[in-house]
């Protein structure tokens with residue numbers, strides 16, 4: 432079985448689906464036997480959710496106006 | 508669809524005017540989306556990045572193969588503009604000790620510091636203290652080189668492979684930057700929480 436260190440190091444890549452089949456199986460085997468790493472896994476999933484969360488990013492009217500002006504003035 | 512379509516009875520000048528018009532239509536329909544992506548990628552420099560993207564897109568409009576791929580094509584230009592804007596205003600070159608970053612584990616740090624002594628889910632409680640504005644502020648503390656791939660993969664749903672192609676860098680480089688970006692994000696979450704007193708509020 433791989434060490435906790437090796438399992439944790441690959442958790443994000445594992446969640447991304449960018450580890451190869453063989454490593455994937457090793458991570459899964461580790462997770463099936465190690466509660467501590469399951470905790471880390473749950474935490475990594477929450478972190479990803481936090482990262483993907485909403486950003487207040489509506490375009491301000493003033494910015495929209497300036498950018499539209501750029502478009503209007505192109506090549507004149 | 509042929510964008511520079513010179514039909515009989517139509518002068519080259521007419522076609523150029525058409526081209527200009529169709530670029531304007533595409534760009535103005537995409538403005539809110541482009542701005543929202545740029546906000547996530549470069550924060551307050553979003554407007555500059557979108558300006559740059561519009562100018563470059565206009566210059567290279569003849570490279571666009573089909574109208575359907577217009578939005579994706581503009582996104583690629585925007586991502587590169589964000590890289591340029593990010594480079595131009597890189598505040599004082601931050602020397603990051605990546606060995607130190609690599610060793611840092613937010614999970615272990617939280618367990619060790621135990622900011623919520625009465626909680627039996629302290630890791631999730633810690634993350635629960637962060638609102639969208641906080642997450643945005645933490646991301647802005649990362650150098651653009653690491654922040655941009657992180658945002659594109661986690662917020663915009665890009666695949667690392669796709670990113671490598673669009674940024675024209677090897678896949679291994681993108682994966683390495685993503686890895687470092689995540690570790691930095693973990694470290695900055697902790698430091699931000701300490702500096703802003705986020706955790707004190709949580710325990711009171």
Ligand SMILES: [Zn+2]
Nearest residue numbers: 435465467468
């Ligand atoms: Zn383990």
